[in-house]
Amino acid sequence: MSEQDLTTLVQFFKALANESRLKLVGALAQQERSVEELASILELKEPTVSHHLSKLKELQLVHMRAEGNTHYYYLDLDALQAMQKATLTATEITPPVQEDVWETKVLHSFVENDIIKEISASRKKRRIILKWLVQKFELERLYPEQELNQIIKPIHSDTATLRRELVGYNMMKRENSIYQRVPESDWRMDSNH
Amino acid sequence: MSEQDLTTLVQFFKALANESRLKLVGALAQQERSVEELASILELKEPTVSHHLSKLKELQLVHMRAEGNTHYYYLDLDALQAMQKATLTATEITPPVQEDVWETKVLHSFVENDIIKEISASRKKRRIILKWLVQKFELERLYPEQELNQIIKPIHSDTATLRRELVGYNMMKRENSIYQRVPESDWRMDSNH
DNA sequence: CGTCTAATTAGAAGTGTATCTAATTAGATC
DNA sequence: GATCTAATTAGATACACTTCTAATTAGACG
DSSP: OHHHHHHHHHHHHHHHHHHHHHHHHHHHHHHEEEHHHHHHHHTTHHHHHHHHHHHHHHHSEEEEEETTTTEEEEEHHHHHHHHHHHHHHHHOOOOSOOOTTHHHHHHHHEEEEEEOOOOOOSSSHHHHHHHHHHTTOOOOOEEHHHHHHHHHHHTTHHHHHHHHHHHHTSSOOOOOOTTEEEEEEHHOOOOOO | OHHHHHHHHHHHHHOOOOOOOOHHHHHHHHEEEEEEHHHHTOOHHHHHHHHHHHHHHTTTTTEEEEEEEEEEEEOHHHHHHHHHHHHHHHHHOOSSSOTTHHHHHHHHHETTTTOOOOSSSSSHHHHHHHHHHTTSSSSSSSEHOOOOOOOTTEEESSHHHHHEHHTTTTTTEEEEEEEEOOHHHHTTTTTTT
C-alpha cells in the first residue's frame, strides 16, 4: 500500500466517520436533494449541511447540479463503490514489504561498524543481535572456543556472555568446547525466547 | 438503516479514519506483533500505540494475547470483513422509509389545525402547501368559483391567491369560472415548479 | 524481595472538527 | 434596478482527538 493510497483511504474514512455525513449519504442514496431539504431532514442549519457537502464533494463522493438558485446534490455511486472495494483490497492484500523494519531498527541502534555497542537487556532485542552475530560463522565448520573468541572479540569485549547466549538461544551448539553453528530453521521458532 | 447500525458504522469509520491506526491494521495483517514492535515500526511512542490499539480492540477489530510481559496483538479478519460488507449494504440498500420527512416538516410549520398560517414565499414550500390544500377537493366533481371560495376561506383568508396558485401549479384547471381538480399524475413531474 | 522490562493509565498541550450566527454572493422576480 | 430566496463563506465557540511525558501496574529473573 503506497503512501498515496494510504492518505486517500484515510480521507475516505474520515469523510464517512461522522453521523451527519453518513446521514447525508443515506438521504442522497434515494434521490437528489436541495441543501434546504437536506438541512430540514437532518435538522441542521444550512451552512452546516453546506460544509459537510463540500467535504463529500472534495472526494467526489457527491456532485452538484444547479437549477436557478437551488443546488441539487446527488451521490456518485460509482465513486463510492470504488472506494469501498479499495478498502477491501487494502486490508486483505496489505503492505507487502517492510517486513523487517523492526529488526533493522534494533540492529542499527545496537550495532555500528560491525561492533556491538551494547548487549540489550531485552530478550527480543538480544535475540536480534545474536541472530546478526551468528551470521559471522560458517554453517559446516567446527570452531574451537579459542577461535570463537577471536572472532567475537573485535565485535564485543564480553566474549563469555555472547558465547553463552549463542548457545542459550540454540543458535550454536557446543560439544567438548567445540562450537558449531545451528541452521536457522532449528532455532527460528524456538518459543523459549 | 437503524439508529444502532448507524452509530456502529460511524464507530467503524472513525476507527479507521486515522493514519496511525490504518498503519497498525496493515502491520498486523501480516502477523501478530508486540506493542514495542509496533511502536518501532510506526515511529510512535508506546503509550500512543497502546492508545490506538485499545480503540481498535473496543470494536473487536484486534485481539490481544499475553506472553509474559509482552502483549501480542493480532487482527480479527472476520470482524474486519464483516464490517466492510456492512458498509457496502448500508450504502447500497440505504434507508427505506423516512422518504417525506421534508414535506411533513414543511406542512407542520405552515399548516396548523387545518388552517394555513402563512403562504410561503418559497416555490418549493408553496408547492407542498398547495399539494395539501388540493386534497380538500374531490377529483370528479366540478366546483363553481363561489363554492371553491367557501371551502378555502376557513383555511386561509386570501382565497384569490390560493385559487390562482392552484391553477398556476396545474393542480386545478379552470373553465368558465368552473374549477376541477387535476389528477396528481398530471402535475407531479411538472418541472416548471 | 528488589530490580528490570513491557505495557498501560493519567494528565497535559496542541490540533482539528462540528456547529452555529452573521455577512456575502448569485439567481430570479416584480 | 430593488427585493427576495438559496446557498456559500467567514468567523467564533466548544468539544474531540492525537501525541507526548510521567507515573503506575504486572510479569520475569536473579
